[in-house]
Amino acid sequence: MNGQPQPETWAVEASALRCMRGDRAVITGLDLRIAEGSLVGVFGSNGSGKTTLLQTLAGILGEGGGTLRLLGRPLAQARTEVGYVAQAVPEGAYGGIDARSFVGAAWRGERWGLGWRDAAPRTQAVDAALQSVDASHLAGRPMEALSGGERQRVCIAQALVNPVRLLLLDEPLSNLDPRAQQGVLELVRRLCREQALTVLLTAHDINPLLPVMDRVLYLAAGRGRIGTVDEVVNAASLSELYGLPMAVARHDGYVFIHPARGFMPEVSPHCGHGHDHAHDPLGGAR
Numbered sequence: 378m379n380g381q382p383q384p385e386t387w388a389v390e391a392s393a394l395r396c397m398r399g400d401r402a403v404i405t406g407l408d409l410r411i412a413e414g415s416l417v418g419v420f421g422s423n424g425s426g427k428t429t430l431l432q433t434l435a436g437i438l439g440e441g442g443g444t445l446r447l448l449g450r451p452l453a454q455a456r457t458e459v460g461y462v463a464q465a466v467p468e469g470a471y472g473g474i475d476a477r478s479f480v481g482a483a484w485r486g487e488r489w490g491l492g493w494r495d496a497a498p499r500t501q502a503v504d505a506a507l508q509s510v511d512a513s514h515l516a517g518r519p520m521e522a523l524s525g526g527e528r529q530r531v532c533i534a535q536a537l538v539n540p541v542r543l544l545l546l547d548e549p550l551s552n553l554d555p556r557a558q559q560g561v562l563e564l565v566r567r568l569c570r571e572q573a574l575t576v577l578l579t580a581h582d583i584n585p586l587l588p589v590m591d592r593v594l595y596l597a598a599g600r601g602r603i604g605t606v607d608e609v610v611n612a613a614s615l616s617e618l619y620g621l622p623m624a625v626a627r628h629d630g631y632v633f634i635h636p637a638r639g640f641m642p643e644v645s646p647h648c649g650h651g652h653d654h655a656h657d658p659l660g661g662a663r
């Protein structure tokens with residue numbers, strides 16, 4: 378792509394991948410190659426399968442067919458090097474836990490119980506994870522008392538408490554104001570650069586990601602297309618993907634995507650996630 382040398386090991390390599398919800402294929406055939414250390418924005422209408430894809434890559438949902446390799450290995454062998462941050466949990470779901478305990482709860486030593494021998498490595502891992510997201514000062518604060526942006530940082534720290542190389546973030550920008558969104562994106566960009574971490578990040582609005590992402594993955598109608606913004610986000614490419622005539626307009630550095638004869642609210646730059654998308658004409662694969 379773009380004449381760039383191709384890496385020997387892809388962070389994500391999928392061919393004809395099917396992603397399932399129960400017995401239903403949400404994504405019917407996805408070809409994907411993502412270079413290590415890249416930041417990929419994952420977009421698509423409500424129900425197009427963004428969460429399903431991330432949960433498949435995280436090994437939470439089983440694959441329904443095709444091939445999938447992560448970090449050069451079959452998913453089962455790479456799983457411990459994959460971190461996943463789910464969509465925001467409802468208020469009150471943290472049960473009074475503080476940020477340090479929240480991060481530490483994911484440390485893999487917890488699985489076998491915490492003996493005195495494990496306490497020091499766990500403390501070190503938690504401190505390092507909080508520090509890597511500039512959240513050391515939040516360690517003693519209850520999760521419930523954090524702002525949305527602070528909480529998102531701590532959630533990312535939790536995913537980094539084990540030595541991961543692929544980080545999957547499901548809508549980390551939702552319900553954040555533009556400044557907090559920018560803070561999270563700068564953090565993610567830095568993690569890619571400094572730790573060679575590969576990040577897939579789902580979002581509804583492409584615009585905040587334009588300055589930071591290396592590749593766009595657009596999902597529609599059970600399929601997906603990956604490339605640079607210019608390669609993917611244009612009328613011809615999206616029309617083919619959706620199977621509908623799509624229009625892409627650029628104005629003042631913003632990108633607007635909508636059906637050529639309609640309205641698709643979730644990709645407006647001002648769209649948050651707090652309103653009803655039920656009339657979205659471009660819902661995912663049926």
Ligand SMILES: Nc1ncnc2c1ncn2[C@@H]1O[C@H](COP(=O)(O)OP(=O)(O)OP(=O)(O)O)[C@@H](O)[C@H]1O
Nearest residue numbers: 398399403421422423424425426427428429430661
């Ligand atoms: N727990 C579930 N059980 C069964 N079907 C589900 C479940 N979660 C999602 N689905 C279905 O799978 C399809 C893909 O959903 P998914 O959440 O992956 O889409 P999405 O692109 O992340 O959507 P959104 O933008 O609304 O978060 C949808 O049709 C949805 O109804």
